[in-house]
Amino acid sequence: MLRQTLRPLFHGEVSLCFGSTSFSRQCIRHFNVKPAKESIKPFSKQPVKVSTKPFTKQPTHRVRHPLNHKNDTTQRSKNYKKTNTTFQLAPGNVFSTFRKRASALATIPHIRTKVEQLGISKEMLKPIANGFYRDLIAGKVEGCDKDTLLSVNGLAGDRRIMDSYLYTRFLEYAEPHLPKEITSKLTSLKKITDLRFPHEWYPEARRMQRKIHLHVGPTNSGKTYSALKRLTEAKSGIYCGPLRLLAHEIFERMNNNGIACNLVTGEEKRIISEDATLTSSTVEMVELNRDLEVAVVDEIQMMGDRTRGWAWTQALLGLRAQEIHLCGEESVVPLIKQICEAIDDEVTVHRYKRLTPLSISEKSLGGNYENVKKGDCVVTFARKDIFEVKRAIERETGLRCAVVYGALPPESRALQAKAFNDAASNFDVLVASDAVGMGLNLNIKRIVFESVQKYDGKSFTFIHPPHLKQIAGRAGRFGTTYAQGEVTTFEQDDLSYVFEAMDTPTLFLKTAGIHPTLDIIEMFSAQMPDAPFSSVLQTFEDMATVSGKYFLCNYGDSKALAQSMDHLDMSVRDRYQFVSAPTPLRDTACLQAIIEMATLYSENKDIDLKKLVKLPAAKESVTKTKLDQLESCHKIIMIYKWLSMRFPDNFGTSAEEAGELKEQCELLIDEALKKVHFRPRMKRASYGQHKKTKTV
């Protein structure tokens, strides 16, 4: 039963393939968990006034998207058995909603706009849309019969996905009814958006007979170690990692071992020597125009990532290396084999076993922070909870906590990790978000899941088993203080989920992400000269055809960013760079900063980092708001550095000055983390009180 309820959450892969009937069955997988009542957690042992009323729905998480201004209010549930229901329409409703959307097709504003941008006028649209609806009801439109619609993943949950699917089917239907100039335009757009053969984008790599070594195994099994060992022996080579932090680590490790290694990340280039044998880079910056002896691509399973997957696929298909060592999870083996078979590259799979034992404890912390011990890493998935948990642990146990979370700059994360690892420091416990799962070597004895749910931007969903395994695997890392690791949960209720997830068989990745190249986007855009760039990206997504092994990475944030820059005067090439900059759109300060940078650039003015970033002065007591500001400042500095690598003429602040400001900001963040004065958001009752209230 439990396995059955969890099954929908276990699929990691996403496919977005519109525009071709044969691929119409593959769409975005879209899973939600229904909002449920909030649980009250034991942050305090002191008496807290508890209402005797039954629980009422209370928003715990309100996210305001800076661009679409949609509020999303969702709650977290502690009881996954009750709430692990996917948000889907009943089959009958899917079909009737779909029919309703089809009947109103000619009046849906965003569809009308898109159609007009292709040259189909309102007058032309109406009769064709009417015919489309009539034939759809009669079951004559390909891909729109009831059985097909019900089998398309994602159509049951999201109206935008339905519209997108409908729009693509409509264009196919409309073609014979359109004037010749529009059909020939559609034909050329379709040609450009035909992404079915991404391996053909790299002819130089195809001319080589490459050997692919696939190193797979659980975390802490030594797979990266083996691949890197081979890299150190190579006369020329590259390391491609998922994080700036990892690229830096390999860069330093190689140079410390006397092997000249350059560093290339999106934000910086450190050329130790033009003759350096090795390069350490982030995977998006992979070098594809040089012949190499060895390439190492880390965390290859990220080729299934919805937004960044394309970078791993590009590295796999495009690297001109005699030997490519891919490190990752067992889940990628069949897909890599299929892709490599198609391009005639030889694959050897090397399997690894965990180097140290890892056990799941039968006992949780019983909802009591007093049971936290030195060497524990308490994992909570919401950043807002991190400081609450830290405070509760410090108060209940007297132990000191370091913190690691995604919004912290990698440099600050590394400093916190260092403090936690250092036996001489007075940090005993680590409180972390899932950012702890990758890139840090930590002396963790036990992983404690404070929660097993994560907010995904829409609702709270249960952590996917592979993700949970990766985090759990951080305990008892080989070569650290603790020779064996342990995993448990804060609440007893969550423990069974951990057992289930750790026991989940490998879920194989079915598709790898791809992205069109900038040249393809430029060509496509030239066909739609009057359309704003955000619409160009949307139409591209709507029309793209990919083959069964691939999916089109999602342009979500880029489209939103493009929309806020549509009014600026810039070439497509420049625009594409601006919308590709790593900008966290939820951070309003970052969003404002990049729009300001783009505006100044479009006016051909100089862009001065010191005018964009004003670091707050260090103070005795630091509020969480101040910490947020510092984190935003750091992100803006990184966006600036990223753009200045691409537009050195307009981004006048030198790399050294930007680097100094970045370091100052990191120091302030480090200080702030020590002093942060945190006021709890709301009173929480103890676990016992929570249970008592439930029975009233």
Ligand SMILES: Nc1ncnc2c1ncn2[C@@H]1O[C@H](COP(=O)(O)OP(=O)(O)OP(=O)(O)O)[C@@H](O)[C@H]1O
């Ligand atoms: N043969 C070895 N000799 C010495 N140290 C090793 C050996 N194999 C692995 N290690 C060390 O063990 C730790 C884990 O190895 P590694 O990072 O290669 O594991 P992994 O399987 O890639 O894990 P993850 O996916 O978690 O990064 C590293 O600190 C690594 O240096």
